[in-house]
């Protein structure tokens with residue numbers, strides 16, 4: 001799948017499923033968004049929430065000079081419906097913000113899907129002030145217990161899928177290295193395993209819808225929901241390993257021109 005195909009897929013997907021990531025994370029034992037936002041509490045300057053979706057981090061940073069940016073009108077409408085803002089519709093590869101105008105960038109569950117990634121990282125660097133902070137939350141491929149592995153095998157078997165075709169798979173467990181290469185100073189790189197409560201048919205259906213699977217037909221999705229609804233049970237937990245990377249832009253920058 002090339003960048004164009006991916007962009008078409010992800011635009012259509014979020015048009016049909018606004019707020020889906022936040023809904024899925026509402027099944028978690030504790031909020032991944034609170035964990036992501038921790039290092040940004042009290043940060044100086046504007047906080048840009050990149051690819052904000054329904055903007056769940058807005059509630060985690062109530063006192064921040066926060067702005068959410070996303071490409072999807074449907075996601076932004078969902079954020080507005082939840083009373084969150086200000087919001088701007090734009091692509092992450094062409095941010096409508098001035099050079100060095102943000103104190104922090106918050107990137108929840110988006111760097112593995114934003115294309116073209118080098119341009120997106122260049123834009124983050126451009127809008128961050130020297131010494132500014134990037135906090136990113138991404139899926140991790142490691143950290144599952146043996147029962148966690150079995151749980152995911154069960155889910156993917158129901159969906160007849162092997163993996164999600166992330167366009168930037170290196171921006172998951174390899175994110176810290178990627179950011180170092182892009183000129184950031186990585187302050188911390190941590191993995192935490194959350195658990196999702198798959199205890200009802202509704203939770204099972206949400207899980208079946210929440211994965212990026214471009215080849216999934218409506219018929220297969222329905223069959224997967226039925227299969228996962230049979231698997232769902234009180235106390236059923238699915239492990240979800242996530243990685244939080246916090247990185248700063250060095251204060252001494254090579255000279256950069258505004259775009």
Ligand SMILES: C[S@@+](CC[C@H](N)C(=O)[O-])C[C@H]1O[C@@H](n2cnc3c(N)ncnc32)[C@H](O)[C@@H]1O
Nearest residue numbers: 014021022051052053070071072091092108109
């Ligand atoms: C997995 S969702 C994460 C949403 C939100 N950050 C969260 O964690 O709930 C990925 C988001 O990236 C947005 N997106 C995808 N490609 C984009 C792009 N090129 N520029 C801006 N946003 C994009 C989608 O519309 C979607 O809202």
